[in-house]
Amino acid sequence: MFKTIPCYSVTTVLASSVALGIEESIDPVEQFKASTLQKVDGLRCAVHGKPPIVDFHGLTLRDVRISMRCCCRELSARANQAIAKPLSRI
Numbered sequence: 001m002f003k004t005i006p007c008y009s010v011t012t013v014l015a016s017s018v019a020l021g022i023e024e025s026i027d028p029v030e031q032f033k034a035s036t037l038q039k040v041d042g043l044r045c046a047v048h049g050k051p052p053i054v055d056f057h058g059l060t061l062r063d064v065r066i067s068m069r070c071c072c073r074e075l076s077a078r079a080n081q082a083i084a085k086p087l088s089r090i
């Protein structure tokens with residue numbers, strides 16, 4: 001079991017771990033969130049100009065779920081596609 005701290009942001013965790021040089025101790029759930037957010041980073045609806053809003057639920061990798069709110073179907077399809085792809089630079 002790894003410890004999870006509720007309600008802290010991915011950005012904060014990543015920033016502090018980089019500063020302290022402790023990347024390997026990042027919670028795998030946080031890693032998952034960070035890589036998922038990276039995949040949709042910069043993605044915007046071509047019609048409405050809005051980014052998808054991604055939420056994560058669950059405290060362990062086994063029960064973590066992504067929920068996305070998009071302005072329309074087209075963005076939703078593109079965001080799903082982006083998330084389904086593996087990160088190219090791993």
Ligand SMILES: [Zn+2]
Pocket residue numbers: 045046047048049050070071072073074075
């Ligand atoms: Zn849209």
